[in-house]
Amino acid sequence: MITRTLFEAGIVSFAITILLGPIAIPFLRRLKFGQKVRSDGPARHLSKTGTPTMGGLIFLTGIALSTIWFVPFNPEAILVLGLTLGFGFIGFLDDLIKVHWQRPVGLRAREKLAGQVVLSLLAGALLVLTLSHGTEVIVPFSGFFSPGGVTLDLNLGVFLAFTALVIVGTANAVNLTDGLDGLAAGVTFIAAFAFLCLALLKGKVEVAHTMAAFMGGCAGFLFFNRHPAKLFMGDTGSLALGGGLATAAVITQSELFLILIGGVFVLETLSVILQVISFQLFKRRIFRMSPLHHHFELGNWSENKIVLFFCGLTIIFSLLGLVGGYNIWW
Template sequence: MGEKTKVLEQPLVRGALTFGTAAGVCLILGPVLIPILRRLKFGQSVRDDGPKRHLTKAGTPTMGGILFLAGIVTAVLVWAPLNPEVYVLLGITLGYGLIGFIDDFIKVVMRRPLGLRAREKLAGQIVLGLLLGGAAVWGLDRGSALSIPYFGYTVDLSYGYIFFALFWLVGFGNAVNLTDGLDGLAAGSILVTMLAYTFIAYSLDKISLAIFALAVAGGCLGFLVFNRYPALVFMGDTGSLALGGALAGLAVLTQTELLLLIIGGVFVVETLSVIIQVISFQTTGRRVFLMSPLHHHFELAGWSEVKVVRVFWTVAFILAVIGTAIFSL
């Protein structure tokens, strides 16, 4: 019995079990939950001004983020060394997921297409951002220093770090949400970024954070079975906001916030494309892209949905490798 326990305590074994548990829970729940969502008519509405091929997606069940959130929570509680950092990450992830769930519920059940009002959604995200920043500075001994990648410098932001963490959490939470516009795009991109964070956390001897990252990666892999093209279910804001919160939370607790601009570069570029499009149209009356976020631009340029997703996954993988290489220098 003692030998078995020692084997299970090995980081690689525990990591593999975490990944497998998160994916397995998702795979088991999928065939149960997806038909329920379909019977309840919790279907996705599709914008008329988007790519015409997306009109066939109307009615596809949404709120599927529940699947991988169940896998993540189960895997973390079973396999991760439970400590304040893990509880904070779970709280941020589930808190953002709850905001997304309420937004989805209002859209599909109450038939209010815009969901939560922007100020309502932002208010919840700000509260969670303040909690993350406060916990990082005062509760987790992370401190208020901001690390500059490659150069090895740090800048002490003092109490200003709390607001920086807030901005990072809100920014990346919504960046992943913007990226979730094609079948499998957000889940696959998060998967590779989480593998990068598994390496980073393990290198910092933060085993609990590495286990958490693997749980998210495993949950995304299990979800892709149902979310790859043609998707049987969408993650909805329930999933995309939760994944963005998890990603930003990991960056804060591993002190790699600025490095996340590279590791999560796909999400950064998607967000920038929206900002550029809005500013350009409001100032000049012209659009830089055929449509934003950027993945829709390539669709309207003639790329198939599968091609866009595969190219973005490849770019996400390359950026994750570059980011981990810079971290290792």
């Protein structure tokens, strides 16, 4: 029964996304909501100029309607959805400023960060104060050495700060990853499946339904976002996916597992940080270009090859994450 409803939740999200795509693409074109491509990026990206963006709206609609239909009264599932839509709204404002008011940077960094931190702190507070969620964080692989695993018991203040770091960090890491056709959606699809499994192992069936909806939305979006992309998700989609995925990790007390499962997001973010530090201190670049996917692009890898490689890595990272729960949840 659970397997069937999980499948149905994914299919509903998938179907809605597929149906909305052909409507959204010409509509966004008429509004002239086209992607602006950086002149200092890879040269072959210049051909993508004008491709409709803000396409994250179509899979967010699918995710929202699927979640509301299948788990309408579960507070944890609604919290995942709320953070997904909240971060999506911040991304929507950012995209809107870029494409409508022609401001290249969109929202100012401090405005975007402030909104993300407030939403994350609110989510953490709601979990602890109204949903009786513990402030413990489970350590991956600790079940190999101690049956039941090892947990880090954080006080409320540290837990809230940690929650904000996890959610904000993941949202922006997914945003950095969204630089190639199909990359962010493909990697998130796999990561969402891993968290669906973790949610089931933790007995969080309703959260698993939201992850199924994530999978369906990402799969549907890939029909329009695979290379050569007809539609980009924009910050509307990437911030939403990262925010929702991280919230599911917090609810299942698997924040540290997110480092493994979201290993590609971590690598993309680290590549940017290391590139900046290296250039500031030594005037030398470690990578041809950052984030990491651009390094491979400038090494003459095709977009499809990079996306498949990163998705393959995510499968390996996700398996490691699930193995890390041995003797803790299974």
